[in-house]
Amino acid sequence: MEYLKSLGSAAVSTIVQKSGLNLPFSLGAKNNAFEGKTIWSLYDATKRDDGSPVSVFEFDAASNPHKKKHLPLANNALKKLRTIRHPDVLKFVDAVTTDTTVYIMTERVRPLSSVIDGWSSKAAKDRETWLLWGLHRISVALSFVNDQAASTHGNIHIDSIFLSPSGEWRLGGFEVLSNPKDESAVLYTLGTLLPDPNTYASPEVKSSGWSILKNNNPSAADSYGFGLIIHFVFNPSQLAPPTSHPPHPPPQPSSRGAIPGGIFPLFKKLLTPDPRSRMTVKTFLDVGMSEVAGEGSGFFSHNRLxxxxxxxxxxxxxxxxxxxxxxxxxxxxxDSLPPEFATHRVLPALVSALERGGASASAASIVPLLLQLGTNVSIDEEYVTAVIGPVVSLFASPDRGVRMALLDNLDEFKDKMDKKMVVDKIWPHLQTGFTDTVVILREATIRAISQLSDKLSDRILNNDLLRHLARLQSDQEASIRTNACILVGRLGPTLGYSTKRKVLVPAFTKALKDPFVHARVAGLMGFMATIDCFELDELASKVIPSMSFTLLDSEKLVRDQAFKAIALFVKKLEEHAAAMVCYKSVLPSRTDDCDTNSRGSQKQQGNRVRCLHRSVLQGRMHPARRIW
Structure with a gap:
């Protein structure tokens, strides 16, 4: 559509603007490979109201008057697509029409013809599984059209089939879909207007015209077209089988190509020239879904997809x-599932089951499976949407099985989350685990914090989290008290300056008085791990006095750790004290040079020495620096 190019992909056509209509979508790229194969032009587009991806089928007779004779076909396609709703039929979203144009907005799709060649490089077994799965979906859709809707599609060929974002096949091409009882049915009078109609027409149409279909079973013509589709998808590089040309001989084994041997006998029955003895699509579907042994039976029921x-x-x-x-x-x-199928079909279904609480017993298995399937998503933005978004939303689930599975597998997706996501969407729900009545969930929550600590805000680290950990140090479970102390030790270096001075010594001292031996050991190791968090005077005045009583602990494990800790702190103080001595030795020679007869001068020297010692003790001055 050339006039759209000058306006940009988000523009609307001049004709629609003059008609006073606003299109509910913004046009994107045109699918050039689809151009000329039907009466439609196909565009990728986005909905204006929510920005979701859609496809737009455009019929424009204004810029091409020769297409005006096809307008009844375009209107019929819109009418039928509005009314025939089925999971395997192209999903209708919205439409805009004028006297010369028809716009049909559907779910985002791709033509099957543009995808089929890409599967030729796949493993033969995977390709056969995928093709049979797609044929199953089309046979279900056609059975619905022929039986429930009592209509003939009349336009069954490869360009009437599309792929949804999940890779599932959808039936479209409703330009001539008609019910024999419909007075305005276009199939019997306008079927010849279809692009290249003789290529896909059944033998009876080629010999007697489209009106003959009104006297046959509604599925007769569609069954023949379905047979030709089977030939095309399995043998895309071959010409149509000889049976599609007069005198319509039955398919020979030499023309089977890659068609599975199990369905080749049924394929021949679909292409029977006599419409009265031709196999229907419904029969083909029933045989494929049958579990009873028979000719070619079970090829659908045993298909993995x-x-x-x-x-x-x-x-x-x-x-x-x-x-x-x-x-x-x-x-x-x-590992063998089609990536789009795993991303857009399997993942949402599993997440939905967890969100509805219908899979709590299997949550421990489902969450790792979600993450495993997510490896098929190669684009980071899609991974966040398809995997991280749903997984993060599960943190709001009250189901303990779901929450426990998320915490156990946190390491698999923690690096994919940003700080805002953790603070806004995970922490509000994660912190409820600290007060859960189930012990194992409280423990798992503590372990999870160590993996997410670098993504928590300063407010959470220095306030909310420490309050929870202080409460957990009085937990009735000894292992939880121990792990809470260990977590404080790991978080120590990341805490604010004033928070370190107020929190660390009381937290570790409380652990040293715990009746559980490993909690006391954790307290000592916490002191050792955070040695650089204390001022030098605090080591001598607070830290060592707070832990010295453990030197005579009743448990040898604690005593041994206490001596190691005391030795570590004493060594650091010894090194510092040794650096302080050099300044005292310098003092007399310096004071001789001063006016010692002046009381004020002597007092000033004393103040300077005391100031020097205090500065070195507090670690604020390098010992080698001279201030005289």
Whole structure:
């Protein structure tokens, strides 16, 4: 659409502006590979109200008068897409029409024809699994159109099939979809207006025209087209089979190509020239889903992706054993799942099950699985949206199984979260674990803090967190008291200056008086780990006196650690005290040069010496510096 290019991708067409209409989307790039294959132009676009990605099918007869004869087909496609709602049919979002243009906004999709070649390089087994999964979705959609809607699609070919963001096949191309009872049905009168109609038309149409379909089963023409699609997806580089040309001979084994041997007999029945004996798509689907042994049966029911989709739809309502089987199957096949399917289909389904509380018993297995499937997401922005966002939202879950699984696997995703996300979305829910009645959850919460401490704000570190840890040092569980003391020791260097002086000595001293031997050892090790956090005068006046009584502790483990700690602090003080002596030896020679007869001069010298000793003791002056 050339007139849009001058206005930019977010612009609306001049015709729509003159009509006083506003398009509910902003157009993006055109899919040039799709151009000319149907009556539509296909654009990537975004919704104006929320910025979500969509696709826009544009029919524009204003800039190309020769297309005006196709306007009834465009209007019919819009009408049918509005009314036929099915999970395997292209999802309709919105539409805008004028006298000469039709815009249909759908979910974001890609044409199947632009993707099929990329699968030729995949492993043969994975490619066959993917293709059969897609054919299953189209056969379900066609069965719905033919049986429930009692209509004929009439336009079944590769360019009528699209892929959703999750990689699932969607049926579109409703330009001539008609019900024989519909007085305004366009299939029987305007079918010849379809682009290249003879390529995909069934034998009866080629011999007697489109009106003959009104007297046949609604599925007859669609079944033939479905057979041609099977040939194309498995053999994209080959021409259409000879049966598509008069006199329509039955397919020969030599024309099978990559079509699986199990479905080749059914493929031949779909291409039977006589519409009365031709296999219907519904029968093809039933045979594929059958568990009973028979010719080509079970190729859908034994397909891994088909089973995963069915299990995901019922996951929240399944029993624990069924969920366990499902999770095991996903783990075994995680590395071979199509990346878009894992990201946009499997991950949201598992997260939804956890959020609804329908999978608490399996939470410990689901959360690691979410993170495993997330490795398929290569773009950081998509990873945050598809994995981190849902996982972080699970911290709000009241289910202890979910919360415990998140804490146990925190190491797998902590580096993907920024500081704002941790402070705003995780900490408010994480801190509730400090007061949980379940011991193991309190312990896991303490362990999690050590992994997230570098992403917590100063206010949380120096206020909220320390209050929780102070309370946990009086916990009834000895292991929690011990771990709380260890965490204080690890956090010590990151605390503010005034917080260190107020908190560290009381926290470690309390641990030294704990009846649990390992808590007392943790207190001593906490003092040792934070030795650089104390002023030199504090080491002599507060730290050593606070821990000296443990030299005679009843437990040898504590006594040994106490002597090590005392030795460490004494050594540091000895080194400092030795540096102080040199200044006293210098004092007499310097005072001789002063006016010793003056009382004021002597007093001044004394003050200077005391000031020097205090400065060195407090670590504020290098011992080698001379001030005289």
């Amino acid at each position: 088909v089973n995963i989709c069915q299990d995901l739809d019922n996951f929240a309502l399944s029993g624990d054993s069924e969920k366990s089987n499902m999770i095991r199957m996903l783990k075994e096949s995680a």
